[in-house]
Amino acid sequence: MKVLYVSDLDGTLLNMDGRLDEEAIKELNRLIGIGINFTVSTGRGESARRILKDINFKLPIMLLNGSINYDFASKKYINEKVIEKSKVQEVINIIKECGSKDIEVQVLEGNEIQRLNANEWNENKKCISLNVLLSEKQMKKLIKVLEKVDGISYYINKKVYAENEWFCDIVPKGISKGSGVLEFKKKYGFDKIIAFGDSGNDLPLAEVADEFYAVENAQDIVKQKATAVIGSCFNNGVIKFICK
Numbered sequence: 001m002k003v004l005y006v007s008d009l010d011g012t013l014l015n016m017d018g019r020l021d022e023e024a025i026k027e028l029n030r031l032i033g034i035g036i037n038f039t040v041s042t043g044r045g046e047s048a049r050r051i052l053k054d055i056n057f058k059l060p061i062m063l064l065n066g067s068i069n070y071d072f073a074s075k076k077y078i079n080e081k082v083i084e085k086s087k088v089q090e091v092i093n094i095i096k097e098c099g100s101k102d103i104e105v106q107v108l109e110g111n112e113i114q115r116l117n118a119n120e121w122n123e124n125k126k127c128i129s130l131n132v133l134l135s136e137k138q139m140k141k142l143i144k145v146l147e148k149v150d151g152i153s154y155y156i157n158k159k160v161y162a163e164n165e166w167f168c169d170i171v172p173k174g175i176s177k178g179s180g181v182l183e184f185k186k187k188y189g190f191d192k193i194i195a196f197g198d199s200g201n202d203l204p205l206a207e208v209a210d211e212f213y214a215v216e217n218a219q220d221i222v223k224q225k226a227t228a229v230i231g232s233c234f235n236n237g238v239i240k241f242i243c244k
Contacts, residue, residue: 002037004190006062006181006205007238009042009051011198012215015233019051027239029056036242037190041066041177043155043169043201045106045129046113059188064106064129065155065201066180067171068113079183080108081172085123087151088130091170092118094149095132098142104131130170139166146170155201158219169201178204196230196238197222213241 007013014020020028032038033056041062042048048063049070060069060078068080083091088105095103096118103118107125121127134142139156146154146168154170181193195202195209198218206212206225214226215237223229231237 001191002189003192003194004059004181004184004188005036005038005194005196005242006184006209007038007040007196008177008198008202008205009040009044009048011217011233012196012202013040013233013238014051015236020055021236024236024239025054027236027243029054031239031242032056032058037188038242039184041180041195041205043157046115059184062177062180062184063113065169065171066175066177067128068108069180076111077108077113080126080128081175082108083127083130083170083172084151085127087149088121088127089123090149091130091146091152092121094145095130095142098134098145099138100132100134100142102133105129106131128171132168132170134166134168136166139168142168157199157201176204177202178208181205182208196241198233213238 039059039061043065045064057072060071062069069078071078092103105116105121105127106129107114107127151173152170153173153175154168156168158166193209194211195205196213197205198215202222211227213228213230214223216229216232230241
């Protein structure tokens with residue numbers, strides 16, 4: 001049976017400093033070296049490539065909640081999905097009306113993901129994700145409006161590394177960590193998916209995985225959807241589970 005292991009990054013594979021320690025890097029490379037099929041699926045973009053540069057991935061990694069992949073072997077971004085141009089401007093306007101000006105537009109320029117502010121974006125640029133930081137009050141207001149907008153999907157979560165901050169990731173309609181994993185399953189012929197996560201944007205992984213494990217520090221709603229709860233991100237719970 002051909003099995004794919006796929007893990008979220010922040011709060012799941014990474015420790016609470018937002019990085020992999022030397023032991024984790026060594027063990028992941030050992031596992032991949034003996035034939036374990038391992039990749040990650042994250043809401044991060046360009047920063048994930050830097051964080052994971054010391055891992056000898058044989059498979060591409062999935063970024064921006066399934067909007068784009070990065071292949072370390074070819075050193076190229078691949079398989080991007082783009083938000084319709086008219087929808088980008090519509091969402092920017094909505095976010096501003098909800099009281100937040102901290103809007104980031106992630107675009108693919110050549111072989112690089114650039115992070116622009118809303119005023120820098122124009123219709124000649126391919127937007128693969130919109131991201132915004134919010135207060136809890138702004139977040140509740142934004143949800144009510146975004147759920148009426150066609151052509152997008154969105155994921156709202158409490159920020160892992162900060163108190164009282166929320167973030168919203170907006171991607172093309174139907175795109176999620178789950179859709180990205182299903183594409184992987186079909187393309188590479190995997191028979192079974194084992195996934196790991198900690199927060200709301202990992203729930204689409206739980207829906208499509210054959211087994212889904214929540215780390216001990218995960219949100220309660222994620223634990224409720226999990227096959228089981230494993231060790232926390234503080235002590236490399238995902239890697240220790242795979243080793244077993």
